[in-house]
Amino acid sequence: MLILTITEQNIDNHLIPILAQVSDPEIPVLSIMDMGVVRSAIIENDVVKVQITPTYSGCPAMDVIGDDIKKALQEAGYESEIELILSPAWTTDWITPKGRKDLERYGIAAPLEAEADKEALLGEKKIVKCTNCGSTNTRLVSQFGSTACKAQFQCNDCQEPFDYFKCLK
Amino acid sequence: MNFNLYKYILGISDNSLILGQRMGALTGHGPSLETDIACTNISLDLFGQVRSYYQYAAKIADDGRTEDDIAMLRKEREYLNVLLVEQPDTDFAFTMARQFLFDVYHLLFLTELQKNKDLTLSAIATKSMKEVSYHQRFSSDWIKRLGDGTEESHLKMQDAIDTLWTYTDELFHQTEADKIMVSEGIGVDVTKLKDNYYQKVNNVLEEATLKIPESKYFQKGGKEGIHTEHMGYLLSDLQYMQRTYPNMEW
Numbered sequence: 001m002l003i004l005t006i007t008e009q010n011i012d013n014h015l016i017p018i019l020a021q022v023s024d025p026e027i028p029v030l031s032i033m034d035m036g037v038v039r040s041a042i043i044e045n046d047v048v049k050v051q052i053t054p055t056y057s058g059c060p061a062m063d064v065i066g067d068d069i070k071k072a073l074q075e076a077g078y079e080s081e082i083e084l085i086l087s088p089a090w091t092t093d094w095i096t097p098k099g100r101k102d103l104e105r106y107g108i109a110a111p112l113e114a115e116a117d118k119e120a121l122l123g124e125k126k127i128v129k130c131t132n133c134g135s136t137n138t139r140l141v142s143q144f145g146s147t148a149c150k151a152q153f154q155c156n157d158c159q160e161p162f163d164y165f166k167c168l169k
Numbered sequence: 170m171n172f173n174l175y176k177y178i179l180g181i182s183d184n185s186l187i188l189g190q191r192m193g194a195l196t197g198h199g200p201s202l203e204t205d206i207a208c209t210n211i212s213l214d215l216f217g218q219v220r221s222y223y224q225y226a227a228k229i230a231d232d233g234r235t236e237d238d239i240a241m242l243r244k245e246r247e248y249l250n251v252l253l254v255e256q257p258d259t260d261f262a263f264t265m266a267r268q269f270l271f272d273v274y275h276l277l278f279l280t281e282l283q284k285n286k287d288l289t290l291s292a293i294a295t296k297s298m299k300e301v302s303y304h305q306r307f308s309s310d311w312i313k314r315l316g317d318g319t320e321e322s323h324l325k326m327q328d329a330i331d332t333l334w335t336y337t338d339e340l341f342h343q344t345e346a347d348k349i350m351v352s353e354g355i356g357v358d359v360t361k362l363k364d365n366y367y368q369k370v371n372n373v374l375e376e377a378t379l380k381i382p383e384s385k386y387f388q389k390g391g392k393e394g395i396h397t398e399h400m401g402y403l404l405s406d407l408q409y410m411q412r413t414y415p416n417m418e419w
Contacts (some may be wrong), residue, residue, distance in 0.1 A: 057296055058217025086221060087292030089299065122308070126236065142203035143307050144210040148300075168299050 013047060014016040018076045022068045025061050026147050029106040032065055036094025039085060041155040047075050053090045055168070056148040092168045107131045108150065117167035122149060127138040130155035130161045175229045176249065178290075179239070179415055180392060182222030183250035185236040186240060187400075188271060189215030190407050191258065191300070200261050205305055211268070212219035214300040221293045241411040245404055246394040249344075253336035255391070255400045259329070262315055264324070266329035273369050274302050274340045274362070281357040290355070309373050316377025323378065330374065331382050338387035340366070347392075 020033045032038055040051045050069055054062045066082040073080040092111040100110040103157060104125050109128050119125040123140045141152040150163040192212035199205025223236035254271055258264045279301060282294035315326040341363040350356025371381050410417055
């Protein structure tokens with residue numbers, strides 16, 4: 001693996017619908033395009049070169065995502081090469097507005113801004129909205145959740161336990 | 170190959186590997202489900218960082234070895250982690266004290282490494298910093314909860330801090346490879362992090378109503394490959410599959 005630095009997203013228009021079918025295996029409702037992990041995808045001499053960036057360094061989903069992209073492109077008739085890049089580091093800002101809605105619908109509260117996130121995770125303020133009833137009367141259960149990117153919360157009103165996608169900047 | 174750079178990278182990444190192994194070994198043994206998951210998550214972050222470092226080290230070594238070979242196929246004397254991270258999980262206070270004493274250093278170190286002119290190291294540092302700031306928040310929180318908790322939890326946390334304190338000074342010790350890398354403008358001068366480190370650590374200890382240890386006797390050796398007796402046991406776990414079934418793959 002070569003670690004490259006890219007400054008902006010560069011994705012071939014023809015590839016967008018194909019890549020949009022691939023989802024994060026741990027959050028099946030969220031397309032990798034809406035998650036912002038695809039940094040570039042270009043066709044060079046009939047081979048698609050895709051660069052993806054991990055959400056968290058140890059995210060085990062990255063290998064699966066790479067394989068799934070290869071498979072989706074193959075079904076569309078493309079050969080491909082996948083490359084993992086680390087810089088610039090992924091941030092929750094790259095999740096699209098549609099991605100945030102998809103997360104909420106799936107029962108994962110979307111990330112707050114950095115300052116608010118800190119207050120929420122230190123249990124200083126009740127600002128994380130319950131994905132079931134919408135109440136902000138919620139409490140932090142654990143700063144770490146079922147995957148590296150999430151924390152666990154519970155709603156004090158409807159008692160629903162839910163995940164919160166931690167802000168990463 | 171640039172042997173000094175190779176050794177320098179191992180010096181950084183072996184800390185994450187060994188601490189990651191300690192935290193990962195707690196899977197299913199944490200004091201509560203949430204804490205268990207937290208320890209595993211921290212381990213996963215550390216292993217993820219290690220992969221990036223070892224992939225880079227393998228590229229520099231350019232001798233056919235992969236990231237896995239570097240992780241699994243070295244002898245004890247070839248691991249360059251500090252003694253602190255290999256210390257055992259005597260009880261949960263030790264687990265959190267070890268994590269905290271390393272997290273504070275780790276974040277200070279990565280903040281400097283991020284400014285590196287070596288773009289790969291800088292990229293790994295930038296990525297890791299975001300994760301490590303969560304680790305530090307988690308471990309600091311436990312220092313305060315146990316330190317400023319019950320009489321029993323206070324005693325246990327004080328004992329953990331007192332015992333592990335002797336391994337903190339090594340974090341700021343420079344090896345020959347370190348010195349050469351610093352002179353080449355790639356390495357981080359760890360001696361400059363020391364004051365800031367103890368300042369940050371002491372602040373949390375005070376808030377946790379814990380006594381700051383006064384002992385001036387410090388252990389070192391890990392950075393040169395001379396480890397405590399715990400390291401052999403840890404490696405026999407870590408390397409078991411590769412020793413028993415050489416070249417096995419998932």
